[in-house]
Amino acid sequence: MQKFIDIIDFEIKGDEKGSLISIEEHINLPFKIKRVYYIYNTQQKVIRGLHAHKKLNQLAICLNGSCDFVLDNGKNRETIKLDRKDKGILIQKNIWREMKNFSEDCVIMVLADQLYDSNDYINDYGEFLDYINNV
Numbered sequence: 724m725q726k727f728i729d730i731i732d733f734e735i736k737g738d739e740k741g742s743l744i745s746i747e748e749h750i751n752l753p754f755k756i757k758r759v760y761y762i763y764n765t766q767q768k769v770i771r772g773l774h775a776h777k778k779l780n781q782l783a784i785c786l787n788g789s790c791d792f793v794l795d796n797g798k799n800r801e802t803i804k805l806d807r808k809d810k811g812i813l814i815q816k817n818i819w820r821e822m823k824n825f826s827e828d829c830v831i832m833v834l835a836d837q838l839y840d841s842n843d844y845i846n847d848y849g850e851f852l853d854y855i856n857n858v
């Protein structure tokens with residue numbers, strides 16, 4: 724199967740005071756960070772995402788609780804559980820994503836390589852399939 728899911732296992736640089744993870748562009752993150760946002764207070768039955776991006780690449784880390792990420796490249800669909808502070812999932816452009824099964828305490832931090840642009844979204848799965856078959 725073509726690899727389209729990239730998990731980054733971050734090194735935990737803890738000491739006796741506690742744990743610390745450092746994310747540095749082009750060292751352990753394959754892009755330059757232009758935007759950071761975080762998702763919290765998501766109701767358990769809600770499905771978020773349900774879109775793809777034409778240009779945007781992102782990395783999501785679960786800072787608290789857990790949720791499931793469904794990633795789909797138009798040919799294959801995989802579900803990854805995010806439940807660790809030291810595990811990031813790369814969500815590249817042209818990947819359909821859905822997020823579900825949020826725990827009540829779930830906090831997802833997302834690092835992004837573009838500023839927010841509503842025109843970069845593909846919100847319809849059929850359109851997504853047409854788009855990726857023509858890029």
Ligand code: TYD
Binds near residue numbers: 758760762770
């Ligand atoms: P959306 O991307 O739909 O969130 P999700 O895919 O997680 O369900 O964004 C939710 C709302 O927040 C929508 O109104 C757009 C807005 N938004 C911003 O203003 N800036 C941002 O960086 C992001 C990601 C969303």
